[in-house]
Amino acid sequence: MAQKSIDQREHAYIPQQHPALFDGVLSRRVLAFLFDAIMIVGVMVALSIVIAVLGVVTFGLGFFLYAILFPLAALGYAAATLGGYKAATPGMRLMGLEMRLWYGAKPYALLAVMHSLLFWFAGTLLTPFIILVGLFTRRSQLLHDLVLGTVVVDREALWELENKQSY
Incomplete structure (x- = not known):
């Protein structure tokens, strides 16, 4: 059987066939965002302590890193968590969500950074x-x-769907 090109692939998650994948996703995304924002602030506090020590050790040069503190923390957080093997930030995992690409693959670190x-x-x-x-939107x-071709789905419904298809 010949491999389909990207143009010929069907969307992996069709809401009419699998409505459980999208039940309550938007409201849980908001809560996940709030949790992740708190986590990013925690990462920023930890990094600010490291930058303060670097600033003292480098006689003030390290203090310039404060200018990139938020991007460093937020993008690093997204790349490590959303672009990781679990395809979800800690907030998304807490809310039972997972991100996938439109054709079913998990996101990678660069896509997670672009998403953020x-x-x-x-x-x-x-x-x-x-x-x-x-x-x-249906999904x-x-x-x-929409711009990046990603979709956030219910993790348990996704697990059930993937296990059903493997038999």
Whole structure:
């Protein structure tokens, strides 16, 4: 059987066939975001202590790292967690969510970083719009999900679907 090209692939997650994948995803994403924001602040506090020590050791040169503290913490957090093998940030795991690409693959670190960057840039420019888009898409995708071809699904429903298909 010949391998299908990307243009010929079907979307792996069709809401009409598997509605459980998208039940309550938007509200849980909001809660996951709040949890992850608190975690990122914690990472920033830890990094600020390291930067303070570096600033003293380097006679003030290390203090310039404070300018990149938030991007360093937030993008590193996203790359390590969302781009990791669990395909979810700690907040997403707590809420029972997982991210996948439109064709079913797990995201990789660079895509996780791009997802975060696009979220922050779009959130800065189009704050209510990125959330409102999720109310009108069949897969509860936000604006940056649509652009990057990602989808956030219920982890338990995904596990059941994947185990059903393997038999």
